Amino acid sequence: MATEAPAHGGYLDILRAPHAARLLAGTLVGRLPHGTGPVALTLFVRDQGGSYTLAGGLIAAYGIATALGQPLLGRAVDLKGQPRVQLPAAVLSALGMALLALTGIGHLGLAYAAVVLAGLFTPPLEGGLRALWPSVLGREDRVHRAYALDAVAQEVMFTAGPLLLTLLVSLWSPAAALLVINALGVLGALAVVLSEPSRTWRSAPREAHWLGALRSPGLLALLGSFFFVGLALGSITVAAVAYADDRGTPSVYGWLMAALGLGALLGGVAYGARRWAGAPERRLRVLVLLLAVCYLPLVLVPGPAAMTGLSVLSGVFLAPALACAFLVVDRHAPRGTVTEAFSWLVTTFGVGSALGSAVAGPVVELAGTASGFAVAGVGGLVAFAVLLATTRVLDAPTAPEPPGAGARHAADADAPAAAHGEKNTP
Numbered sequence: 001m002a003t004e005a006p007a008h009g010g011y012l013d014i015l016r017a018p019h020a021a022r023l024l025a026g027t028l029v030g031r032l033p034h035g036t037g038p039v040a041l042t043l044f045v046r047d048q049g050g051s052y053t054l055a056g057g058l059i060a061a062y063g064i065a066t067a068l069g070q071p072l073l074g075r076a077v078d079l080k081g082q083p084r085v086q087l088p089a090a091v092l093s094a095l096g097m098a099l100l101a102l103t104g105i106g107h108l109g110l111a112y113a114a115v116v117l118a119g120l121f122t123p124p125l126e127g128g129l130r131a132l133w134p135s136v137l138g139r140e141d142r143v144h145r146a147y148a149l150d151a152v153a154q155e156v157m158f159t160a161g162p163l164l165l166t167l168l169v170s171l172w173s174p175a176a177a178l179l180v181i182n183a184l185g186v187l188g189a190l191a192v193v194l195s196e197p198s199r200t201w202r203s204a205p206r207e208a209h210w211l212g213a214l215r216s217p218g219l220l221a222l223l224g225s226f227f228f229v230g231l232a233l234g235s236i237t238v239a240a241v242a243y244a245d246d247r248g249t250p251s252v253y254g255w256l257m258a259a260l261g262l263g264a265l266l267g268g269v270a271y272g273a274r275r276w277a278g279a280p281e282r283r284l285r286v287l288v289l290l291l292a293v294c295y296l297p298l299v300l301v302p303g304p305a306a307m308t309g310l311s312v313l314s315g316v317f318l319a320p321a322l323a324c325a326f327l328v329v330d331r332h333a334p335r336g337t338v339t340e341a342f343s344w345l346v347t348t349f350g351v352g353s354a355l356g357s358a359v360a361g362p363v364v365e366l367a368g369t370a371s372g373f374a375v376a377g378v379g380g381l382v383a384f385a386v387l388l389a390t391t392r393v394l395d396a397p398t399a400p401e402p403p404g405a406g407a408r409h410a411a412d413a414d415a416p417a418a419a420h421g422e423k424n425t426p
Contacts (some may be wrong), residue, residue, distance in 0.1 A: 010273060014146050019197050020138055024149070026195070027129040029158045030090060030188025032181050033097065034122050037062055037159040040181060041115065043165075048105045049176070058115050063354055065119030068348045071213075074343030078203040078336055082128050083193040090189035092121040093180035100290045101178040118182075123189050127342030130326055132197050141275055148272030148327040151319035156262045179248075199235040203336045213341035218281075219331035221390030223344055225288065225383045226325060227352035232379030234296055234356025236260065236314070239372030242364045243301060252304050259308045263315025271320035278329045281394045285387045287324055290378025291317040296375035314376075352379075 015021045033040075038059045055296040069089075076085045096118030106109045133146045168177035192198050213219055237257070244253035276283060294314050325345065333341035356379060364372040387394065419426065 009144070011149050011269075014142060014149055016140075017137055021128055021197050022195055023132060023136065023154060023192060023197065026188045026191030027125045028153055028337065030123065030125045030185050030192060031157060031404040032064065032116070032161050032164070032188065033158050035094065036181055037118075039162050040165055040174070040178055043169055044101070044178055045105060047174040050105045050205055050402070054105065054108075058111065058355075061112050061114040062119040063350065065116045066122045066349050069120040069122055069224065070124050070127070070343040070347045071340055074122070074127050074340035075126060075213075075337070077128055077131075077339040079286065080301050082198045082201055085126060086128060086184075087121040087125045087193045087196075088191050089121040090186045093118045094186050096132045097178050097182045101175040104175075105154065119214055124339060124343045124345055124346070125189060125192060127339045128192070128198070130330070130342045131203070131259040131338045132201055135201060136197050136332075143330075144280075144327055145272045145322070148268055148323040148370075150320065150326065151322040152265055152272065154322075155261045155268065155319060156199065159258065159261050166364040203338060212334050213337035213344055216332045216334050216341075218390075218396065219341055219344070219392040221327065221386065221394050222325060222332065223348040224388075224390070225386040226345060227348045228379045228383035228386065229288065229291070229321065229348070229354025230349040231359070232292075232383070233318070233355035234353035234358075235360035235372060235375035235379060236295075236356075238297070238357050238360035239298075239364060239369055239376070240311075242369040243307065246369055247304060248299075250306070255304070255308055256311045259311035260315040260318075264318040265315075266312075267316035268319030271323060279395065280324050281391075284321065284324045285384065285391075287321040288380070288387055289384045291321050292377060292384050295373075295380045296377040298376060301369045301370050301373065306397075319383055332394075345426070375393035 015024070041058050041062065042052075042055045045058060046052075073085055075091055096116070099117070100114035102111055102113055103114070130147065133150075135349045137143050137146055147346045159161065165177055165181060166182050172180075240253050240256040243256065244250050294317060296315055297310050298307075300310070302310070326342070329341050329345055330338060356375065360372045360375050363375055
């Protein structure tokens with residue numbers, strides 16, 4: 001069930017909250033190095049005279065290192081606080097990319113070490129922001145809307161980031177672009193960690209356990225599902241390249257990816273404009289099913305105009321599904337592990353996307369472009385099947401506290417929301 005949010009309860013209400021706009025903007029700028037990493041590495045390697053194979057190898061090393069580092073750094077944030085982890089990580093990550101930019105690809109061992117350093121220390125700003133929203137916004141409905149805004153902002157970042165990178169390359173060089181983008185990333189992280197909510201935030205006390213957030217069955221179920229959502233999205237990127245090649249128009253690929261992003265943007269805006277009743281776990285099953293269903297028409301591979309329209313449709317439920325998943329993560333993360341839990345979602349989604357790209361390539365070569373898009377449909381349906389099969393554990397959140405309660409611990413002493421007339425309960 002959904003009702004229209006009142007005008008004062010929309011996205012502007014979120015952005016007007018103290019610190020909210022700064023935290024969102026700082027996080028997006030801080031994530032620019034990660035969002036543009038694959039494109040930046042490809043342009044840099046090619047400018048240095050390296051092959052696409054080398055570029056792919058460096059991108060893979062960067063991606064694997066990032067996947068390993070995110071949950072580990074997320075756990076460190078939960079234990080040590082945000083400033084002591086986020087800023088040093090951002091600086092080390094930027095130094096890794098600076099090392100690559102300054103030394104080039106002449107020594108492959110050094111080049112791989114540089115990108116591994118950059119990936120391993122990519123700061124978990126994404127998970128950190130979602131851990132901060134409850135202490136900044138207070139009420140559950142506002143936090144949920146902030147998750148939707150977060151998902152929408154991601155689409156903007158993944159569209160604007162490569163454009164900014166391309167502009168920097170055209171003005172200077174791929175090496176200079178690497179340096180500038182990573183310097184901006186450090187400034188974004190600095191803007192976040194110097195804010196009052198980040199400085200005062202402390203995770204709730206946690207039970208010592210080597211599995212950390214992964215001891216939650218509900219969280220494991222969610223991660224299993226979104227691994228396949230990531231796989232679906234990764235396969236679309238490869239299948240779209242094949243579609244553009246089939247049509248003999250490389251620019252079609254850009255249009256398809258922009259259309260998918262536009263669909264996610266529209267869906268996220270519409271989803272966040274409503275106040276949703278009922279358990280988010282049940283709503284998530286519906287959203288993931290709709291996401292899978294909207295992937296299926298892509299196998300028709302019609303002409304470019306119609307295919308662009310289908311790409312918009314395929315993106316409509318992506319941001320809503322992500323926003324709802326963020327709320328489910330918060331409900332199922334064991335006490336004191338909220339940043340780590342969000343970081344696991346980022347990692348799982350990214351690994352699934354990489355595997356989807358790897359799977360779609362051979363499928364396209366063996367069975368054609370339509371089959372590449374079919375991988376996305378199958379991935380979406382498997383993601384829904386995982387949610388359906390794990391209904392019992394998903395419908396039983398780990399903690400009896402309201403969403404975000406663990407993230408609010410210790411920040412309640414300052415009560416930023418209460419100080420501005422908001423209650424700190426949903």
